Amino acid sequence: MVLQRFSWPHGGRHASFCGSFTGWREYPMALVGSEFQVVFDLPPGVYQYRFLVDGVWRCDDTKPFVRDEYGLISNEVLVENNAQPVVQPEPPSTRGINMDEGTIFTTMPPEPSSQNPGMQIAVFRHGISGILLHNTIYDVVPLSSKLAILDAQLPVKQAFKIMHDEGLALVPLWDDHQGTVTGMLTASDFVLMLRKVKDSDNLVDVALTIIRNEISSVPIFKSLPDSSGMPLLNLATLQGILKFLCSKLQEQAEGYSLLHNQLVNIPIGTWSPHTGRTSNRQLRTLRLSSPLNSCLDLLLQDRVSSIPIVDDNGSLRDVYSLSDIMALAKNDVYARIELEQVTVQNALDVQYQVQGRRQCHTCLQTSTLLEVLEELSIPGVRRVVVIEQSTRFVEGIISLRDIFTFLLG
Numbered sequence: 001m002v003l004q005r006f007s008w009p010h011g012g013r014h015a016s017f018c019g020s021f022t023g024w025r026e027y028p029m030a031l032v033g034s035e036f037q038v039v040f041d042l043p044p045g046v047y048q049y050r051f052l053v054d055g056v057w058r059c060d061d062t063k064p065f066v067r068d069e070y071g072l073i074s075n076e077v078l079v080e081n082n083a084q085p086v087v088q089p090e091p092p093s094t095r096g097i098n099m100d101e102g103t104i105f106t107t108m109p110p111e112p113s114s115q116n117p118g119m120q121i122a123v124f125r126h127g128i129s130g131i132l133l134h135n136t137i138y139d140v141v142p143l144s145s146k147l148a149i150l151d152a153q154l155p156v157k158q159a160f161k162i163m164h165d166e167g168l169a170l171v172p173l174w175d176d177h178q179g180t181v182t183g184m185l186t187a188s189d190f191v192l193m194l195r196k197v198k199d200s201d202n203l204v205d206v207a208l209t210i211i212r213n214e215i216s217s218v219p220i221f222k223s224l225p226d227s228s229g230m231p232l233l234n235l236a237t238l239q240g241i242l243k244f245l246c247s248k249l250q251e252q253a254e255g256y257s258l259l260h261n262q263l264v265n266i267p268i269g270t271w272s273p274h275t276g277r278t279s280n281r282q283l284r285t286l287r288l289s290s291p292l293n294s295c296l297d298l299l300l301q302d303r304v305s306s307i308p309i310v311d312d313n314g315s316l317r318d319v320y321s322l323s324d325i326m327a328l329a330k331n332d333v334y335a336r337i338e339l340e341q342v343t344v345q346n347a348l349d350v351q352y353q354v355q356g357r358r359q360c361h362t363c364l365q366t367s368t369l370l371e372v373l374e375e376l377s378i379p380g381v382r383r384v385v386v387i388e389q390s391t392r393f394v395e396g397i398i399s400l401r402d403i404f405t406f407l408l409g
Contacts, residue, residue, distance in 0.1 A: 009035035012053040019049035048074035124258035138199035259370040269398035288345040315392040
């Protein structure tokens, strides 16, 4: 347990206090010096609280805050085991007491730039978890969509060609004997995935299932009260969950100051050593002249889905990903080539012939977290490359997995 002091230093004749840990029951506050105070003994965690000052609900605009689904603002505090609460009255302030310094509960929040970065991340993650835990995978199923399914008895070579012709990076496999989907066929490894989720599973569990099992998606089955079967609704992907999450955050973006922080201040993504930033994985890049075999080796060894491709100056030219390998299925190209003799440039040329030139999705270290989230929620965008603006020099890369690993802490 940790002693935590709460104070209202913005004047008034009478003040009381309530919080999520009191069941929102009011507790009187004592006037100590020029401010009202109350102390609670709390277990570590994140809590919301409010002040009732002279009959008016207020929050302290100098402390972290969060806006709930009804638009109401509460202050928020992260209580940690190593907290050093100050229970003695603070030195009297030289400024006069002004009731206007307290923020009326229903007003817009102030600029968030003064909030502590560590607290911003804790508050933001707490809010994200709340959204994802209280919504299920059924909430991200589109009202109208088209879903391709392949017969599990289909020859692998034929299935691979169908996936290429239809532009599919992954498809569910249907077992006619069992009368259900039994796995997933992906462009990376053709491994049957026996992971399934029901429409009642919350989004945190679904996202963690995808991340921990290093898969692209899981099928969503409709929960039925009887045992008559499990109809397939759709595929759950990180991108679908992020798109839903962004729609929720847009409704209350002003309550999460971290959304407006620049990437340079946020521990997320994979970075080049020259940036001075540390990351769990080393940033890999390859040149256009590199053998395709080297590219495929890096994709498998590092267990990543893409490699930024640069010119001799280190400037971004394209991104080669696992799904690009499917272009080699065009007219059985893969059966007529030697990987050691094919360069990344050759492989990209094949890709361009099949699908044309494509856009590289990029951002800057000065881009905000909200901008990156919105970019990655666009269908088909699985990563953004962080570049230096004038030279397009590759500085880092942020993937969908990086986003969810950061959000879920």
